[in-house]
Amino acid sequence: MIKEINFNDDFIIERVQKTFINVFKDHPIKKDLLSNPFSKYLVYLYHDKVCGFVNYNHIYERIEIINIEVIKEYQRQRIASKLISYIFKIKVNNITLEVKKNNIPAINLYKKFGFKELAIRKNYYNGVDGILMEVVD
Ligand SMILES: CC(C)(COP(=O)(O)OP(=O)(O)OC[C@H]1O[C@@H](n2cnc3c(N)ncnc32)[C@H](O)[C@@H]1OP(=O)(O)O)[C@@H](O)C(=O)NCCC(=O)NCCS
Structure with a gap:
């Protein structure tokens, strides 16, 4: 099941932050939701487990994907695909994202959804190039 997180969903926010500690240790979800009106989080729950x-x-009229992650033991089970499909139902003109040039799983995922390379951002990730990708409605 996919759930959109609200700023007052303290219990679920805590679980997402614990599950993805490396992503959220310097980037608390609640603070982000309260300070950035454009920021949205979807969480994929399987029998209440944060996956x-x-x-x-x-x-x-546009969306930028900031980050997407699936826990290791649940990868390759179409969870990321379901999260992206959910976003694709929102009516916008274009969706963009940035990905490390060496992140083959993520690049394959985005290509499956029709994302195309728009630009290369040299050394965007501390020595690793970034690829700006876009899908247009
Ligand atoms: C990228 C990531 C989110 C994919 O999640 P997932 O739930 O495993 O993806 P899905 O099962 O929906 O896979 C969809 C497609 O992505 C591609 N893909 C996913 N994992 C892959 C892998 N390990 N190697 C190659 N392609 C892969 C495939 O094209 C796959 O389609 P297929 O199964 O029909 O071949 C996951 O690997 C992850 O969490 N990685 C670490 C975090 C990360 O890099 N996030 C992206 C930041 S830009």
């Missing part, structure tokens, strides 16, 4: 999340900014 994955996606964070994106929905800025009027």
